[in-house]
Structure formats: C-alpha cells, structure tokens
Amino acid sequence: MxxxxxxxxxxxxxxxxxxxxxxPALHADALSLSFGGLKAVSEFTLALPPLGxxxxxxxxxxGKTTVFNLLTGVYRPDAGQVLLDRERIDGKKPSYIARAGMxxxxxxxxxxxxxxxxxxVRTAAGVRTRSGLLxxxxxxxxxxxxxxxITERSLELLDVLGITHRREExxxxxxxxxxxxxxxxxxxxxxxxxxxxxxPVAGMNTIEKHQMRSLIEELRKKFDVAILLxxxxxxxxxxICEQITVIxxxxxxxxxxxxxxxxxxxxxxxxxxxxxxxxxxxxxxxAPHSDDAEAEA
Amino acid sequence: xxxxxxxxxxxxxxxxxxxxxxxxxxxxAVALAFVMDAAIxxxxxxxxxxxxxxxxxxxxxxxxxNVVNGYAGQFSIGxxxxxxxGAYAAAWLxxxxxxxxxxxxxxxxxxxxxxxxxxxAGCLLGGVIASVFGIIVGLPSLRLRGDYLAIVTLGFGEIVxxxxxxxxxxxKNIAVIxxxxxxxxxxxxxxxxxxxxxxxYTRLFFVYAFAFxxxxxxxxxxxxxxxxxxxxxxENEIAAEAMGVDTTRAKVVAFVFSAFFAGIGGALYAHQVxxxxxxxxxxxxxxDLVIIVVIGGMGSITGIxxxxxxxVVLPEVFREFSDYRMIVYALALILVMILRPQGIMGVQxxxxxxxxxxxxxxxxxxQHGGAK
Numbered sequence: 001m002x003x004x005x006x007x008x009x010x011x012x013x014x015x016x017x018x019x020x021x022x023x024p025a026l027h028a029d030a031l032s033l034s035f036g037g038l039k040a041v042s043e044f045t046l047a048l049p050p051l052g053x054x055x056x057x058x059x060x061x062x063g064k065t066t067v068f069n070l071l072t073g074v075y076r077p078d079a080g081q082v083l084l085d086r087e088r089i090d091g092k093k094p095s096y097i098a099r100a101g102m103x104x105x106x107x108x109x110x111x112x113x114x115x116x117x118x119x120x121v122r123t124a125a126g127v128r129t130r131s132g133l134l135x136x137x138x139x140x141x142x143x144x145x146x147x148x149x150i151t152e153r154s155l156e157l158l159d160v161l162g163i164t165h166r167r168e169e170x171x172x173x174x175x176x177x178x179x180x181x182x183x184x185x186x187x188x189x190x191x192x193x194x195x196x197x198x199x200p201v202a203g204m205n206t207i208e209k210h211q212m213r214s215l216i217e218e219l220r221k222k223f224d225v226a227i228l229l230x231x232x233x234x235x236x237x238x239x240i241c242e243q244i245t246v247i248x249x250x251x252x253x254x255x256x257x258x259x260x261x262x263x264x265x266x267x268x269x270x271x272x273x274x275x276x277x278x279x280x281x282x283x284x285x286x287a288p289h290s291d292d293a294e295a296e297a
Numbered sequence: 298x299x300x301x302x303x304x305x306x307x308x309x310x311x312x313x314x315x316x317x318x319x320x321x322x323x324x325x326a327v328a329l330a331f332v333m334d335a336a337i338x339x340x341x342x343x344x345x346x347x348x349x350x351x352x353x354x355x356x357x358x359x360x361x362x363n364v365v366n367g368y369a370g371q372f373s374i375g376x377x378x379x380x381x382x383g384a385y386a387a388a389w390l391x392x393x394x395x396x397x398x399x400x401x402x403x404x405x406x407x408x409x410x411x412x413x414x415x416x417x418a419g420c421l422l423g424g425v426i427a428s429v430f431g432i433i434v435g436l437p438s439l440r441l442r443g444d445y446l447a448i449v450t451l452g453f454g455e456i457v458x459x460x461x462x463x464x465x466x467x468x469k470n471i472a473v474i475x476x477x478x479x480x481x482x483x484x485x486x487x488x489x490x491x492x493x494x495x496x497x498y499t500r501l502f503f504v505y506a507f508a509f510x511x512x513x514x515x516x517x518x519x520x521x522x523x524x525x526x527x528x529x530x531x532e533n534e535i536a537a538e539a540m541g542v543d544t545t546r547a548k549v550v551a552f553v554f555s556a557f558f559a560g561i562g563g564a565l566y567a568h569q570v571x572x573x574x575x576x577x578x579x580x581x582x583x584x585d586l587v588i589i590v591v592i593g594g595m596g597s598i599t600g601i602x603x604x605x606x607x608x609v610v611l612p613e614v615f616r617e618f619s620d621y622r623m624i625v626y627a628l629a630l631i632l633v634m635i636l637r638p639q640g641i642m643g644v645q646x647x648x649x650x651x652x653x654x655x656x657x658x659x660x661x662x663x664q665h666g667g668a669k
Contacts, residue, residue: 072539098541106539112532114644115525123529126522127541128301133550136521137514141315142305143521149304150522156298190541191300223298 023086025050025226026102026194031070031080031090033250040066041250043080048194052226053216055241055258057234059270063250064230065107068196071228072104073097085193099127103192105183107199107230113172117163117182120171121154124189154189160222161185161215177208184215188223195225201233209233213240238262246270326509334502346501348613353504354565355605359589360511360598361558366587367596367644368524369551370531371438372447375454376559377582381461381575382430383423383560384567385486388495390419391568393482395496396474404496416498420507420564427560428553430457435552439545442534454583461575462489469494491574492567499569507565511558516598518554527551528596592633593640600642607641 024047031044041063048054056064069075071082073094082090089097103124112120129150131143158164161181166174171182180200187195200216201209213236220227231237237244238258246254246261248270254261261267310318338346362376392402394415399405405412430453437449464486468474474482486492518524529537530544538544567573585608593604611629615622633641647653 074535074539093543093545094535094538095541095543098539104539106536110533110536110539112529112536114532115528119525119528122522123525123537123542124540125301126525129522130302133523133554136523137517139315139319139517141310141312144310144315144318145305145308146301147521148308149301152304152308153298153301160298186540 023050024048024083025052025085026071026228027083028071029081029083031067031077031082033066033070033075033077039250041070041247044070044247044250044252046228046245048226048228050193050226051220051224053220053229053240053242054227055229055231055237055244056247057231057237057244058247062248062270064247065198066250067247068104068198068230071196072102098190101191101193102196103187103190103194104196105180105187105198105200107202109179109183111171111179111182111186113170115171116168117171117174118151118154118158118167120182121157121185121189122150124186125150125154127190157185157189162211177204180204180212184219188219188225192225195219195223195227197227197229197231199230199232201231201236209236216240322513323510326513327506330502330505330509333505334500338501348610349501350499350504350569352606352609353501353508354562354569355586355589355609356508356602357504357511357558357562357565358586359593359601359605360508360515361555361562362586363590363596363598363601364515364518364527365551365555366590368519368527368531369548371548371551372443373434373450373552373555374447374580374583374587375434375450375452376555376586377578377580378450378454378457379427379430379556379559380563380566380582381457381573381578383427383563384573384578385461385492386426386560387416387419387423387564388492388567388573389483389486390422391416391498392492392495393474393479394419396471397479400471402471402494402496404498412496413498416496416503416568419568420503420561423560423564424557425560427563428557431553431556432549434556435549438548438552451580451583454580458575458579461486461573464488466490467492487573489575491572493572495567495571495573497568497571499565504565507558507561512598512602519598523550531596588630591640592630594642594644595640596644597640597642597646599647600640603641
C-alpha cells in the first residue's frame with residue numbers, strides 16, 4: 001500500500017519535471033541500486049536540461065559516484081530508467097552509452113597512462129569514426145580523412161584545455177592538474193551531449209580552481225553540452241550550478257537552486273550532524289528508542 | 298567546436314594519391330620479398346637461407362601474437378595452437394590436393410604456377426580456419442584477464458595439440474587417396490605420428506611477402522583509431538569502455554586478426570619442415586613466441602623484428618657450443634630481462650627513440666646547411 005503511494009508520488013513528480021523542462025538532455029527516473037542488503041542509491045531522479053549545469057553533492061560515501069556509474073552503465077540499476085535525449089540507455093553497455101552521447105571523467109583519474117596526451121584524446125575521438133578494420137588496414141580515403149580530422153580536433157581540444165604544450169608527453173607523467181584537464185579533453189572528444197564531471201577540481205590549488213571554474217562555464221557554450229558536476233568544493237558548486245541535488249546514504253534529501261539548498265535543514269544536518277541540545281559531543285543514540293522507530297516503520 | 302564527421306569531407310585526400318599510398322607499401326613488400334628470394338637467398342647459401350626462413354616465420358608468428366599480447370594487453374600463451382590449426386588446414390589442402398589434382402606428392406609448377414597457387418590458397422585457408430578458432434578463444438577472454446586468460450589460452454593450445462594427436466592415420470598411397478573425397482580426408486591428419494610428406498613450397502618469397510605485409514598491417518593498425526582502441530583496452534579497460542570503445546569487440550578482433558596470421562605462419566612452417574608433429578607445436582612453441590615478443594618489446598613493431606632475428610639467429614651462432622648453447626641462450630634472456638625488463642625496444646619504435654630522432658634531425662640539418 002505504502003509502496004503504491006510512493007510510486008504514484010514519484011510518477012507525479014516525474015511528470016511535473018518533464019512538463020517544466022521540455023525534453024531534458026538527461027533524465028534519470030527513480031534509479032535504485034542495492035549491493036547485497038545495502039541500498040547504495042534509492043529512487044534517484046534528475047532532469048538535466050540541454051546546456052544545463054547541475055550539481056550533485058553529498059557527504060563522503062553518499063553515493064554520488066555510484067549515481068555516475070549507474071548513469072554511464074558501469075552498474076545496472078535494480079529499478080528505474082535513464083533517458084539520454086529521449087533514448088532509454090539503462091542496461092546498455094558503457095561503450096554504447098558513450099556513443100549515444102554521455103561522457104564522463106573519473107574521480108580517481110583513469111587515463112591511458114602509457115599513451116601520449118594527444119593519443120589519449122585521439123582514442124576517444126575515434127568513437128565517431130565510421131571506417132572499420134578493413135578500411136583501416138587498406139587506408140581508404142575515408143579512413144585517411146577521419147584520421148586527419150581526429151588529429152585536428154584533438155589538437156583543438158588540447159588547446160581549449162590549455163595542455164597543447166604537453167601533447168607528446170606520456171599521460172602518466174603529467175602533473176595532477178593537467179591530468180584532470182586531459183580527462184575532460186578526452187571526455188569531450190567523444191562529442192557528448194551530456195558531460196559528467198566527477199570532482200574536477202579535487203586536489204587543485206586556488207588558482208587552478210579558478211581557471212577550472214571559468215573553463216567549465218566556457219565548455220557548455222563551446223561544446224553544447226549539459227554538465228552534471230560532482231564536487232566537494234562548495235564555493236564552486238554554489239557559484240556555477242543552476243540546480244543542485246543533495247544526496248546522503250543514497251537518498252535524495254534536497255533539490256533546488258544553490259540558495260534553497262544552502263538553507264535546507266536536511267542538508268545542514270547531513271553535512272554537520274544534528275544539533276543535540278548543548279552537548280557538543282554526539283552521544284550514541286539510545287538503543288531502545290531506535291528499535292521502536294524501526295518496529296513502527 | 299566542429300564535430301569530427303563535419304570535418305571529414307574537407308580533409309578527404311586526393312583519391313589517386315590515396316590509392317597510391319594505400320597500395321605502394323604492399324607492392325614494395327612483394328617486390329622486396331622477390332629480391333630476397335631471387336638475389337639474397339642464392340647469395341647467402343643454403344644454411345643462411347634456412348635461417349632467414351626461420352626468422353621470417355618467427356616475424357609472422359610473433360608479429361601476430363604482438364597484436365593480442367602487446368596491443369590489446371591480453372596475455373595469450375596458446376599461439377602455437379593457432380599455428381597448428383593453420384598448418385593442418387594448409388597441409389590437408391596441398392598434400393591431398395596435389396594428389397587429387399596433380400597426381401603427385403611433389404611440388405608442381407614454377408613461380409606462381411599451379412602448385413604455388415595451391416600453396417597460397419592453403420596458407421589463406423589455414424589463416425581463415427585459425428581465425429575461426431580465434432573467435433572461440435576470444436570469447437572467454439571477454440570475461441577473463443591476466444593469469445586466468447593465460448590459462449584458458451594455454452588450455453586451448455593443449456586441446457588443439459591433443460585433437461591433432463587423435464586424428465586418423467594419414468594414407469600415403471596415391472591410389473588410396475584418390476579413392477577418397479577431400480572431405481573424407483579432412484580427419485586423416487596423421488595422429489600422433491604426425492602429418493608428413495608435405496610438399497616443400499615454403500621459400501623466401503612467400504615467407505617475406507607475408508612477413509612484410511603483416512608488418513605493414515600492424516603498423517597501420519597501431520597508428521589508427523582501431524589500434525588505439527586496443528591500446529586503450531590494455532591501458533585501462535574501464536576508461537576505454539567509458540570513452541566508447543567496445544572492449545568486447547576490440548578483444549575479439551585482436552584475437553581473430555592475430556589467429557589469422559598465426560595460421561598463415563603455421564602453414565609456412567609446415568611447408569618448410571615438410572611435416573607436422575603436433576608435439577612440436579605445443580606449449581613450448583607458444584612460450585618461444587611469447588619470449589620473442591617480451592624480449593623485443595611488447596607492442597613495438599621494430600621490437601618484434603629485432604626479437605625474432607636475435608632469438609632465431611642466436612642459437613644458430615652458438616651452435617659450436619653444442620650442448621651448452623641453450624644455457625647461453627637462457628643466460629642471454631636473463632641478461633636482457635635484468636638490463637631491460639621492458640624488452641629491447643620497450644613500447645617504442647625505432648623511429649621514436651631519442652637517438653634516432655637526434656641522428657635524423659642532424660642529417661636533415663646538415664643537408665639543409667649543405668644546400669645553402
């Protein structure tokens with residue numbers, strides 16, 4: 001009974017969102033995923049409009065990266081669906097989803113370490129080629145043209161990200177900030193409609209953060225992408241995101257503009273804990289009380 | 298920013314020039330192979346011709362293995378299995394085919410005569426059948442990696458060897474053979490005794506034509522988006538998938554391509570030795586090929602050529618040490634692994650080495666200076 005109510009509510013919420021944002025670039029609807037008995041993500045819903053810049057925040061271990069993995073097909077959701085430009089992509093392979101138009105960066109950088117910087121970008125750009133193995137081996141005119149186009153576009157991408165001077169270096173030898181830039185360049189090379197950035201400024205200094213911030217805003221216009229951003233740097237998120245979703249323990253606890261989210265008591269609680277009378281040190285909660293609560297639920 | 302496909306039409310090469318650039322290397326490869334056969338072979342004598350044949354076949358086998366082990370990073374130690382499949386298929390066609398169509402067990406015709414055409418067909422058949430087996434081995438590799446895949450490929454090599462050993466006896470009487478259809482002869486591959494009296498069609502021309510063509514193809518593969526996709530699978534499979542590389546497909550393609558040339562290598566080998574002994578093409582042979590790839594440098598084309606040359610020539614040069622030569626050989630391997638664990642060339646090519654760049658830069662500068 002309660003389940004039915006919740007579904008009806010979710011459906012109504014979903015319809016509302018669809019009607020306000022005409023044809024979102026990315027639409028996640030009530031995505032859920034459990035690992036064994038642990039609910040990693042429950043009923044995650046998001047409608048990212050074309051050219052939107054949304055944020056996804058939450059305390060450590062809240063399930064943000066798991067959401068990215070669900071959206072990009074690394075994990076298969078137990079329930080819910082994902083629409084990329086109206087096409088259902090949940091349950092598809094990550095490579096299919098990438099070709100359908102969603103690219104990502106990784107929180108724990110995953111570059112092709114032994115390859116040069118430009119080859120990292122070229123590899124991703126290769127997704128948009130049409131020539132197969134046979135054309136490659138005989139170097140048909142189409143293949144030659146495509147390889148030229150790959151190099152041309154990759155160089156432009158390196159230029160936008162400001163790492164042209166490192167193009168022949170091995171990716172694994174780059175300084176940390178440039179690795180993050182290369183991750184973004186590589187993701188953009190796949191010509192995405194939606195770009196997922198997983199902590200793009202983690203480990204960067206103030207100047208680098210500032211550069212990255214203007215870069216992210218620039219990318220939207222230059223590449224016509226909608227961006228979903230995971231970031232722990234609240235200053236950055238509050239500054240540039242149009243809408244923010246806050247999750248904790250896999251559950252969406254708030255959604256709205258930066259201002260709305262900042263004032264939301266549930267968000268403050270998730271980040272700072274519950275203010276408990278005058279006791280500055282959190283005490284263990286009384287066992288009988290929580291048992292009762294569980295029995296009621 | 299302009300998308301890739303929007304740029305393509307503006308960047309199309311002149312079709313005539315493109316056709317030339319596409320075909321010229323193949324023509325040069327065949328011409329060079331012909332020169333090796335017609336001039337270099339007679340000049341160096343029978344012993345060195347045999348060594349050159351061994352080197353060429355080793356290049357075909359190790360070069361093809363390199364696509365799986367070096368590019369795609371899938372550790373296969375069953376390459377001799379593909380070789381054996383190709384050898385059997387080709388030998389079946391040339392031995393029984395000669396008897397059926399030419400009424401003889403000997404080689405027939407001169408350069409590009411009927412016999413050699415039959416042999417060429419046998420090589421291609423060996424390649425095609427081996428690549429079918431490549432699909433069969435490629436499929437489990439989708440789920441396995443590292444040591445686990447190595448064991449599967451090892452098992453594959455052993456299965457092929459054992460299957461070869463339990464085939465029926467090879468009839469050798471011409472009349473008896475002519476009584477049976479080619480299809481009926483398909484399982485009469487000699488069993489544990491081996492398949493013998495294979496006509497000796499292998500010569501420098503065929504070996505080096507295939508070797509050079511393979512080198513051209515793997516060069517083109519390496520410097521293309523298909524090849525980079527394989528390298529991406531080796532470097533980071535999760536990231537490769539996320540960037541749109543269908544890793545499943547890439548791995549199967551690598552196995553199929555690799556098996557095709559391993560099959561051809563096996564066919565060349567069988568028609569050089571004149572017999573197939575399944576015991577000879579077992580685990581040890583696979584390991585020999587892996588050693589060439591590792592010593593030369595995984596993923597390096599020039600490394601493979603160097604590795605194949607050194608590891609084939611070395612035991613021949615040390616022949617005077619007789620029984621001790623394998624110790625010398627093993628010591629040489631150990632030394633290389635201590636001094637250059639990444640192989641002689643590492644992942645680089647000759648033309649990517651700093652020394653090579655310096656020399657070519659100096660040469661072009663001095664030419665430029667001389668012109669002034």
